[in-house]
Amino acid sequence: MRSAQLRPLRDLRMIRNVESKLHDVVIVGGGGAGLRAAIAAAEVDPGLDIAVVSKVYPMRSHTVAAEGGMAAAIKENDSFEHHIYDTISGSDWLADQDAVELFVKEAPDELIQLEHWGCPWSREPNGTVAVRPFGGMRIQRTWFAADKTGFHVLHSLFQTTMRYASVNRYDEWFALDLLVDDGRCQGVAALELRSGEVKAILGKAVIICTGGGGRVFPFTTNAAIKTGDGMTLAYRAGVALKDMEFVQYHPTGLPGTGILITEAARGEGGILVNKNGRRYLQDYNLGRPLDISDPNHPQNRTMELGPRDRLSQAFILEEQKGNVMQGEYGSYVHLDVRHLGEKLIDSKLPFVRELALNYGGIDPVTEPIPVRPVVHYMMGGIDTDIRGATSLPRLFAAGECACVSINGANRLGSNSLTELLVFGARAGHDAAELAAGSEIGDVGALEAQATASESRVRGLVSNGNQGTERIADIRQEMTTAMETGAGIYRTEESLRATCHKLVELRDRFRNVNLDDSGLRYNTELIAALELDCMLDVAQSVAFSALARKESRGSHQRTDYPDRDDDGYLKHSLAYREDDSPRIEYKPVTITKWPPAARVYGS
Numbered sequence: 001m002r003s004a005q006l007r008p009l010r011d012l013r014m015i016r017n018v019e020s021k022l023h024d025v026v027i028v029g030g031g032g033a034g035l036r037a038a039i040a041a042a043e044v045d046p047g048l049d050i051a052v053v054s055k056v057y058p059m060r061s062h063t064v065a066a067e068g069g070m071a072a073a074i075k076e077n078d079s080f081e082h083h084i085y086d087t088i089s090g091s092d093w094l095a096d097q098d099a100v101e102l103f104v105k106e107a108p109d110e111l112i113q114l115e116h117w118g119c120p121w122s123r124e125p126n127g128t129v130a131v132r133p134f135g136g137m138r139i140q141r142t143w144f145a146a147d148k149t150g151f152h153v154l155h156s157l158f159q160t161t162m163r164y165a166s167v168n169r170y171d172e173w174f175a176l177d178l179l180v181d182d183g184r185c186q187g188v189a190a191l192e193l194r195s196g197e198v199k200a201i202l203g204k205a206v207i208i209c210t211g212g213g214g215r216v217f218p219f220t221t222n223a224a225i226k227t228g229d230g231m232t233l234a235y236r237a238g239v240a241l242k243d244m245e246f247v248q249y250h251p252t253g254l255p256g257t258g259i260l261i262t263e264a265a266r267g268e269g270g271i272l273v274n275k276n277g278r279r280y281l282q283d284y285n286l287g288r289p290l291d292i293s294d295p296n297h298p299q300n301r302t303m304e305l306g307p308r309d310r311l312s313q314a315f316i317l318e319e320q321k322g323n324v325m326q327g328e329y330g331s332y333v334h335l336d337v338r339h340l341g342e343k344l345i346d347s348k349l350p351f352v353r354e355l356a357l358n359y360g361g362i363d364p365v366t367e368p369i370p371v372r373p374v375v376h377y378m379m380g381g382i383d384t385d386i387r388g389a390t391s392l393p394r395l396f397a398a399g400e401c402a403c404v405s406i407n408g409a410n411r412l413g414s415n416s417l418t419e420l421l422v423f424g425a426r427a428g429h430d431a432a433e434l435a436a437g438s439e440i441g442d443v444g445a446l447e448a449q450a451t452a453s454e455s456r457v458r459g460l461v462s463n464g465n466q467g468t469e470r471i472a473d474i475r476q477e478m479t480t481a482m483e484t485g486a487g488i489y490r491t492e493e494s495l496r497a498t499c500h501k502l503v504e505l506r507d508r509f510r511n512v513n514l515d516d517s518g519l520r521y522n523t524e525l526i527a528a529l530e531l532d533c534m535l536d537v538a539q540s541v542a543f544s545a546l547a548r549k550e551s552r553g554s555h556q557r558t559d560y561p562d563r564d565d566d567g568y569l570k571h572s573l574a575y576r577e578d579d580s581p582r583i584e585y586k587p588v589t590i591t592k593w594p595p596a597a598r599v600y601g602s
């Protein structure tokens, strides 16, 4: 792999079309999905020229932060059928069953392939790949590399892409807009952070792999770069965002920072207790502790290993009962792993210990860890089919920014990393095949579109301090509105207030002011561009949630507390309109697993 060679910087004040770089496939995003797609595309034909555009150096993508592991059925007591059923029931029957079936069946080969590319899976004493339990998975099937799985996964993919000279990188380039000619997506307009220059990075097919958008909420495990940019790129080009109302809260984030304490801590036997020392999950139909004196007993873990939506909701109900503790950063409960012992903690959960020590001042070997629910993942995203293709010809999407959908109303922990590989590979393969047999569209017309993107950027930096709105104010008001109105529990009233606020903020953003009028490394400009994207993502979440008058998975409406299969067993589709999105629906694909109640524990 080589860094893309660019033509010399040019004067942005000159009025002419921006320059372009021509490739065959353009991938936006250098995380797990983007790099897997790049390898797949390179494998289709070594002659193809592949561009990977990333706003950060690829190893800084959020995939690197994943801790717990990735799911694939390989053990003798497991089967594809079990993994499929767990995923579908975890999704509260909103996942497309053909997509889930394909995902589960392709998962083991992808994980074995990853080992061949260098991923050091943790092993059992007999040398076989070890698996650990994870929430909502009724059988242990989560492969892991200690509790630094994402780091090893991303490294393995990154070093593998370096074997392909045909993969060109645009590190620290920010994709601004999709470029479309004759109804086909043919590239992106992108801003180089170093120079402030905008170029048209053209390709015969484009894959968006830009990850999630948890930053639209104030308290999240998501890295600062997770601002939903790629979702917005597609949304602005007329592609629907699907099932955006489904936002996953992870039950165990560190108060204050939102840093994740991985589910692996509960998978290894950690327990959740309230201020009275009670394992309160036994009161929420998630299973009962069979023998409280032996928290390591496998059957004794069912409740802590319930799905994330149920555990996060249980926290709020405990809070309402006054059973939680109060600290500097709000209410919390305790995650207790002390009984696992220092040896196990250091071998299987070393990162948990490191994070708790560094960011909470707590040594989990001797003290319980304070935790509370934290926004973690977006089940929704760019509407794609089972091959990762979108409704815009030549545009694909994969990874957290996409909604295939295998996660439905609630993702099971450890399915996401696997999803990056399975659907990243499919999208990379198909995009490359399409690109191989075709010509690029009208380059002049595409460059003209990139020039319009450049004008937008220049408009933001050169408003001569005339704007009256601050980026930080709008962002803070947006995240507060999302948390108060579209959080774990929602109502018509709370959602209406949030939607109203978001329309107001969208309008105020037009008047935003930047202090830094330079072009080189203008981080304030990037913050403004990201906020612009987040306002769109936030609207799609809140308006989709307002329209869905039922409770399903992570979407809990206290005014409509039941799941309503007659009315809402369907995907929501948010289409961008001037002020607020238009919401439509499309059917869920049900093949062999008819809707049923979600039952956990005994």
Ligand SMILES: Cc1cc2nc3c(=O)[nH]c(=O)nc-3n(C[C@H](O)[C@H](O)[C@H](O)COP(=O)(O)OP(=O)(O)OC[C@H]3O[C@@H](n4cnc5c(N)ncnc54)[C@H](O)[C@@H]3O)c2cc1C
Residues within 6 Å of the ligand: 028, 029, 030, 031, 032, 033, 034, 053, 054, 055, 056, 057, 058, 060, 061, 062, 063, 064, 065, 066, 067, 068, 069, 070, 071, 149, 150, 173, 174, 175, 176, 209, 210, 211, 212, 221, 222, 223, 225, 226, 229, 230, 260, 376, 377, 398, 399, 400, 401, 413, 414, 415, 416, 417, 418, 420
């Ligand atoms: C703390 C944490 C722990 C997790 N643990 C697990 C786990 O154990 N198991 C599991 O299955 N899942 C886990 N997840 C979820 C999982 O890690 C993510 O869903 C997944 O890594 C997302 O990968 P991705 O390739 O889609 O995007 P990312 O890895 O987020 O990469 C996005 C890429 O897009 C680029 N990008 C974004 N916007 C732009 C733009 N405008 N222009 C150019 N480039 C852009 C970024 O630079 C980056 O390279 C965890 C998530 C978090 C936050």
